[in-house]
Amino acid sequence: MESSTSPGAVHPHEPPHVYTHNNGYDASVEQEIPRTLATAPEDSLHTAEAYDDDDDLDDIFDDGNYDDGNYDDDGLGPNGEPDLARNYNRQKPLHSNQQKPAANTFNSVDDQISALSKHAAKIRLDDVKESQTRDKDKADRATSEQVLDQRTRMILYQMINRGVVGEVHGAISTGKEANVYGAVAYEDSSTKVQRAVKVYKTAILSFKDRERYITGEHRFKAGADKGNNRKMVKLWAEKEFRNLRRIHAAGIACPEPIQLKLHVLVMGFLGDKRGWAYPRLRDANIPADEAEQIWSSLYIQLLGIMRRLYQVCKLVHADLSEYNILYHDKQLYIIDVSQSVEHDHPRSLEFLRMDIKNTGDFFRRQGVDTLADRVVFDFIIAPGGPVQEPGLEQSIEQLYTSRAESATDDKALAEQEVDNEVFRQQYIPQTLEQVYDIEKDAERIGHGEGDKLVYRNLLADQVVLPKTADGQVSEGDQSDEGAAVDSEDDSDEDSDEDSDDESKFLKGTPRGKRFEDRDEKKVSAEIDMISTPNPPAFSNSPLSPLFLLFK
C-alpha cells in the first residue's frame, strides 16, 4: 500500500504486463487501474452501499470475551480455517496486572456500550503531534478524519478495557486505506509503553487492485467475499497481522504484532519513548559526512532482509519501497505488510521483481553502487546459502566481488541498466505450466545455457548452484536457521491448531529423493526431463514455487 503520508510521491513500479494463463505476459492487455485511481468517486462513498452499518455492533460483542470476534471456540474461523490471530491473542499475556474486563460480558449490547463508554475520554485524537503529520495538507486531513465510527470506537474501548492500550492519541498517519494512531499502554502501574493502532477503513472501495494479492493466496481462499467491504477489510487486517507475526518471529525488524480485532490492529510502536515515530526511509536524516557508507550498508541490510523474508518467512513484501520502511539508528524496519504474499502466490516473483526495482531505484538515487536487479533476484530466491548472520552479508559482498571488475566504469553501468530493463520485461514463469517453450529451454539447459534462464533458481539445484571441484553440486550453507526460528514461532505463539495454515511451510522437508512423496517424485521426474542430459538432483526444497505447485 502506498502510504498517503507521501503526497506527490512516485508510485512504485507496476509491471507493464499482465499474465494470461497459457499465454504468458501480454503488454497490450489493458492495465489494472492504478491504486490511486481505483477509489470510488466521492459521491459513491456516501451511498448506503459504501458505508457499512455503523450501528451494527453485534460482531464486536459476540464473543463475550473482548477477543477478536467471529470465531468459534475451537479457534477456527467461520470457514473452518485456523484463526491464528485469536490463538495468538489468547496465548499472549498482555501484562501482569492486566485489568479484568469491567463490563459484564453477558449484558446486552446496549449495556456493554454504555459500560465501555466510560473510556471515551481515553481516546483523544486531537492530541496530534503536529510535526508528525509531515505537512500541512496531511495535518488538515488528520483533523478532518479523526472522527472514528462507532464500531471502531467500541473496539478501541474494549481494548482499553482489557489494557491492550491505555489511551489512544492522535493520528501518526492518515491514508486512503488505513489510519495509524499513536497509543500508550501501561505494562505495570508505572511503565508506559508506546503502541501503534492501525485502523483499516471499512468505507473504502479500492479493493479492485487488492484482488491481485488475494487471488492465488491459499490462506485466503475461503472467507474472501469481495462484495462485503467489512469482511474484506477484516481479512486485510488479519493478513497484516499474520504476516507481521511471521516476520517478527523470523527476527526481522518490524512492529511487534500485539492484538487484532476485526479491522483494528495493535502493534508495537516504532519510535521513541515520547511517541515520535521513526521516519520513513525516504525521510531519513543521514549525516552527510557518513552518507555514502551508511546508504551502502543499508542497501546490503535490505537485500539481506528481502532474502530472509523470502526464505524464512516465505513471503514477498509486494509493496516494498522507501515509504514502507522506517529508519532509525542504521536499522531498517519493515512495515505495511497487509499485501505481502506467500512465495507460492502465482504472482509473487513478479511482485518480488517490483520490490527489487523500487528499492534499487531508491538506493541508486542515494548514490549507492547497486547490484543488477537480476543478480538481486537470484540472490533472494536461491535456495542454498545463508539466510542470516553470520554469512548473509558476506554472501552479498561476494556478489560484488564476482561482478566483473569493469562494472564500475560507464560502459558497464550502461550495460547494467540495459540488463535491468531486459530483466524487468522478461517473463518469469512461476510454474511449469507457464513455461513458454519447454523444449527450447530444455535444449538451452542441455547446451549448458541453463544459467541464462530467468527461472533457473526454480528448477533444480544443479542448474543453480556452482559445482565444487569434484563436480558435486554445492549445497551451500543448508543450515537450519529458518527452522530454529520457526519452531520458536510455533512454541511461543502458535498452538497446533494453526499448523494447517502456517506451519506447512515452516517445518522444512528433509532434502533428497528419499524423502519425496509420490507427487513430488512426479514433479522431480518432470524437472529431470527438462534438465537432461545430466539429470540433476531436484531441489526438494519446500521453497521452490515450482515444487509447491505440484504439492
Ligand SMILES: Nc1ncnc2c1ncn2[C@@H]1O[C@H](COP(=O)(O)OP(=O)(O)OP(=O)(O)O)[C@@H](O)[C@H]1O
Ligand atoms: N508500528 C508503527 N510505529 C510507528 N509508526 C508507524 C507504525 N506503523 C505505521 N506507522 C506510520 O504510519 C504510516 C502508515 O502506515 P502503513 O504504511 O502501515 O499504512 P498504509 O497501509 O500505507 O496506509 P495507507 O495506504 O492508507 O496510507 C507509516 O508510514 C508510518 O509512518
Ligand SMILES: [Mg+2]
Ligand atoms: Mg504504507
